[in-house]
Amino acid sequence: MNKVRKLGLSLLNSLLPVLCAFAIGAVIILIIGQNPLTTYWIMIKNTLFTWKGFMKTLHYASPLILTGLAIAITFKANIFNMGVEGQLLGGAFASCIIGFSLKSMNPTAHVIICLLSGIIVGMLFALVPAILKAYFHVNEMVVTLMLNYAIAKILQVLASTVFRDKAAGYVATSPIESSAMFNRIGGTSITLFFPITIVVFIAMYFVFKKSRLGYEITAIGRNTEFAEASGMNVRRKIIYMMLISGALSGLAGAGFMMSEKFKYTLDFSGSPGLGWDGMLIALLGGHDPIGILIAAVFYSALKTGSDSIGIFANVPKEIVAVIQGLMILFLSIRFIDQRTKVFENFKTRFISKKAQTEEVQ
Amino acid sequence: MKKSTKKLMALVLACLLTVAFSMTGCSSKDTSSGSSTASKEKIALVCSAAGANDNGYNQAAIKGLNQLKTEKGVDTKVVETTTDYPGTLKTLADAGYKLIYSLEYDFTALIDGVGGEKPLAEQYPDTTFVVFNANPNLKEDNTAKFKNVISVMFNVNEASFLAGALSVKVNENASVLFDSSKYSLTTGDAGRAVGFIGGTQSSGIEVFSYGYAEGINYVAKELGVNYTYYSTYNAGFSDSATGGTTAGTYYSEGANVVYTVAGSVGDGVDAKAKEVKKLSIEVDANKDSAQPGYILTSVLKNTNVPVYALGTALIDGTLASKGGTVINYSLGSEATGITDLSTIAAAIKSDSAAQAKWTEIKNYITDLSSKIGSGTIKVTNAQIGETLDIATLSNVKLPK
Incomplete structure (x- = not known):
């Protein structure tokens, strides 16, 4: 019973910000003079209830699932890898360079090499702050956060000088060879990258829920000193977590490159960027793998849905950005809830009262 | 007491929902009537x-x-x-x-x-x-x-050429044209400098810069003077603060005119021009009146002209004949060129010497425009893959 209530509460925690954001979004759409229900229906119908649309949603959810997991695995241990964005870009760039410089390769081999190079580069970029944190007590949040900008700028220089495609009218590398591209399946947007993501997701589910490492991560997150005192090698665990996080980010970047973008441009990751999106998704999913999966698909539906709104409704597509912003705002209210318990108290009172009245009836 | 407020809230919510749903009915009717006219192009x-x-x-x-x-x-x-x-x-x-x-x-x-x-x-x-x-x-x-x-x-290269020629002409005659209390343009050889700020290193930006440099070189050669050409190609397209800082450097190095092809970065450059009382050149739309008197001119790229022309062709049924072609809009097509200079003209001194000089410069530019149109002057066009031979810029110095 207690477990059910706990689950209900955490569900409520994730759903409330979303509902509030949509409610306020609806008010804004009403003010514009459009119907919020039709607008939302256009968005939902084209992203979840048509075959092509749903495949597209899953396609764009793939990198988000990975970055969400990358964030969750460290955040759960109270280690803050804010560098997912940079690690993703690094991985994407590496796979791009391998993708266009190796010519006439066997497609299977080429794809595997590209993905591996992305993963390795992602891990390398995560290793630096991990070692600094584990052995020199340098604040990993600062290092990873700042490293994002360093990586982005280095890649900007590389993309606009050494690896620049001279024929393009803007800063872009050459497109990757077709042997390194994931082909679209059955006339939809989806590629082999999505099944790969799901395999990784299942593996990560076991790491989170069933493995010793998953347990240790939770323990370190609860109380680092206690974890250390009870015989865990916290330093090594920090490095493991960061490496897994970096690998996931690198894979996300490489996969997005090979299934969607095919070349590195300065707006490769979009705005706010897949890594930052991953942070929101991890929060929304409560740092839980299943939660992250749902949140990533939902968030991807919002993203692709904004294009549908732009085409089929008379509402500016910015409404989706407004909703996303509101969601972040309301999610931070939930943060207050966890620390101060003000809202939790209110909710438990509310819910227990409701339970009482139900019992009476 | 508490229970009653809760009941009240539930009632209010129910009312709101009813209203929302009834409105659904209205507007869905609207949309259906709108989509019934689907036979239009x-x-x-x-x-x-x-x-x-x-x-x-x-x-x-x-x-x-x-x-x-x-x-x-x-x-x-x-x-x-x-x-x-x-x-x-x-x-x-x-x-x-x-x-x-x-x-x-x-x-x-x-x-x-x-x-x-x-x-x-x-x-x-x-x-x-x-x-x-x-x-x-x-x-x-x-x-x-x-x-x-x-x-x-x-062909914005041609329009940029005119902007370059205009920059030199105005700079050389600044003391005649402008009220010295309103402008603080650097005089003498130190003031023989211009700046170019581009959003990114690409042929789409170089096409502006090359044309501008060639325009400057053309007039400078005619007058027997040398110009310094400061340039950057990585200002991006959004950060107007960057524009202000970069332009500030160029202005303090002695440049009197800075030409920006970098989206809203140009806003910062225009503001800086006003602040230091010098001149800037804008791009794409006619933005002369954004900082009146401090924007010399705008190099126009009127995308509405081809959009309208091709749409009309679709309706007339003549679009198919244009298929697969490249449509070039040159000077005089109204799609590109420089502005009519009416905004900056208001800042020219009203005495007869200044007005006569201004008319002379305007005629000179019109003359150049027709020379480009007739092919007498050839301007490098980077967007079709032409490259500029720096050696031909005899009177322009490119500092490292």
Whole structure:
């Protein structure tokens, strides 16, 4: 019973910000003079209830699932890898360079090499702050956060000088060879990258829920000193977590490159960027793998849905950005809830009262 | 007490919901009546990343589209994409849009096809796609790859040439033209410098810079003077503060005119020009009146002209003959050129010497324009792959 209530509460925690954001979004759409229900229906119908649309949603959810997991695995241990964005870009760039410089390769081999190079580069970029944190007590949040900008700028220089495609009218590398591209399946947007993501997701589910490492991560997150005192090698665990996080980010970047973008441009990751999106998704999913999966698909539906709104409704597509912003705002209210318990108290009172009245009836 | 408030809230919520649902009924009727007139020609426009309200490239194109809508009664749609640009083109083509303007710079999906798909131009042979600023629609032997793709180019190199010539002419005669209390232009050899700020290193930006440098060189050679040409190509397109800082450096180095081709970075440059009482040159739309008196001119790229012309061609049924071609808009086509200078003219001193000089300069520019039109003066066009031979710029110094 207690477990059910706990689950209900955490569900409520994730759903409330979303509902509030949509409610306020609806008010804004009403003010514009459009119907919020039709607008939302256009968005939902084209992203979840048509075959092509749903495949597209899953396609764009793939990198988000990975970055969400990358964030969750460290955040759960109270280690803050804010560098997912940079690690993703690094991985994407590496796979791009391998993708266009190796010519006439066997497609299977080429794809595997590209993905591996992305993963390795992602891990390398995560290793630096991990070692600094584990052995020199340098604040990993600062290092990873700042490293994002360093990586982005280095890649900007590389993309606009050494690896620049001279024929393009803007800063872009050459497109990757077709042997390194994931082909679209059955006339939809989806590629082999999505099944790969799901395999990784299942593996990560076991790491989170069933493995010793998953347990240790939770323990370190609860109380680092206690974890250390009870015989865990916290330093090594920090490095493991960061490496897994970096690998996931690198894979996300490489996969997005090979299934969607095919070349590195300065707006490769979009705005706010897949890594930052991953942070929101991890929060929304409560740092839980299943939660992250749902949140990533939902968030991807919002993203692709904004294009549908732009085409089929008379509402500016910015409404989706407004909703996303509101969601972040309301999610931070939930943060207050966890620390101060003000809202939790209110909710438990509310819910227990409701339970009482139900019992009476 | 508490229970009653809760009941009240529930009642209010229920009322709100009823209202919302009843409104659903009204507006869904509206939309159905709107979509019943589906027999009209449908034209769509996909914005570039700069967005619909960029005061230039996109906004002008939308202006052309709206003109089509009001004058020709066609169905129009403006789309700003965020995630899936090729998907948007597909959706529009599927929805029956026969003419799609794409202001984006990425042509890979349209011309070459990505992810094992056929090129979009091949998938939708009945839809005409119009792309701008480049001609990606080429086979190896330089013939058109697809009959349903039209490339539109603006000879902004020629307009930039005029802007360069104007810069030197105005700079050399600044003491005659301008009230010295309102401007603090650097005089003498130290003031023989100009700046160029570009958004990114690409042929689409170089086309402006090369033309501008050649225009400066042309007049400087005629007058027997030397100019320093400061330039940067990585200002981006959004950060106006960067524009202010970079332009500030150029102005303090002695430059009296700074030309910016970098989207809203130019706003910062214009503000800086006013602050240090010098001159700037704008791009895309006529922005002369943004900082009146401190913007010398704007190099125009009126995307509304081709949008309107091609839309009209679709309605007249003459669009097919233009398929696969490159449409070049040169000086005098109203699609490119420099402004009529009326805003800066208001800042010229009113005495007869200044007015006479100003008329002389304007006539000189008109004369140059016709020389370019007749081919007497050839301006390098970087957007079709021409490169500028620095050695030909005998009177322009490029500092490292």
